[in-house]
Amino acid sequence: MDDLQPGRRVVIRYSLEPGDTHSTSDALGVVTSADEAVVDIDTKRGPLRIPRPQILLVHEVPPAPTRSGRTHEIVSAVDLRRISAAAWLPADVSWLHVENLRNEGGESDAEIGLLQKGWLLRSSDSATRRANSCLPVTDSGLGWEQGLDAVEEWYRNRQKPSRIQIYSADDSSALAPECEGLAPLLSARGYSPSEAVLLLTGSTTEAADGASNPAEAAAPGLIIDVADAPTPEHFAAWTSQRSPGDAPGSDESFRGLIEADQPCEFVTAYAEHPDGSRSMVAACRVVERSKWGVITNLITRPDLRRRGAGRAVVRAAAALLAQRGVRSYLVDIEVGNEASLGLFTTLGATVRHRSWYAEQG
Structure with missing residues (x-):
């Protein structure tokens, strides 16, 4: 399995110049796109593009902790949702983000690739809700109302009902920041919530x-x-x-x-x-x-x-x-x-x- 798949948090050791294995540097971040030529990752210092031939070592690491404590107690709700989603992904997925919409159908698609951020759209012929729902992960750049419009259109094009997986930041009913702005819109548009699902x-x-x-x-x-x-x-x-x-x-x-x-x-x-x-x-x-x-x-x-x-x-x-x-x-x-x-x-x-x-x- 390729550790450089988009969405993975990795440490990459790479050479600063092609063919030079003595001058190297390390980068820690989340892979946003990858193809046969280059890998793009988001780091604390900003986005970084690394040519594939200059990559010397890749090591996947867990999501960044949000506070001190035992590993399973300190990862954020959004990272837990990312991990859970990655274990149950259908073939038909897309990331709703303003940059992806701008690049859609353009000549830069092959170069830029699909950014793995925004809202994760999932569709499957199975009846499982996990594989047939939108998961807000990061800001889509579209705003709450326009984002929800785009979600509904995506599922309408597949002749399926629009479904959103919303979640709390902790063991309460208060929604996490990644989806809290959806609550009034969902209510106004006639969405009905399911029974709660607990993540342990x-x-x-x-x-x-x-x-x-x-x-x-x-x-x-x-x-x-x-x-x-x-x-x-x-x-x-x-x-x-x-x-x-x-x-x-x-x-x-x-x-x-x-x-x-x-x-x-x-x-x-x-x-x-x-x-x-x-x-x-x-x-x-x-x-x-x-x-x-x-x-x-x-x-x-x-x-x-x-x-x-x-x-x-x-x-x-x-x-x-x-x-x-x-x-x-x-x-x-x-x-x-x-x-x-x-x-x-x-x-x-x-x-x-x-x-x-x-x-x-």
């Missing part, structure tokens, strides 16, 4: 609860399996246990969302039977983005809940991440899902903020 973060070591590898997290009578791809049994379970935010919709589109770019793995707890066969009891999807772990699509067989299988899978996922040096993870859980909230809370996770999907009626 935690330490992978704490969630592993003593397990140094996935196998050690297995509960009695279960075995843990880690695979690069889901099985038909997984898809059948996700379809039967759908929730408003994870309804599969189009099988092909849902499969594309689930089977994202690596690293993406599936942790499953199986029950072994006397005849040597086994059956799936619980499973989850684990994605690594920006040096964070993102846990999604946690499922447990309804007739085998409250027997430790879900806990075993989450502990195994956390142990897998901790083995790789990933110290923090996040998970989005609907506020009404008391079982999942209770599970992650007992493993040390805490609620960092809330989000809602506002949909035009």
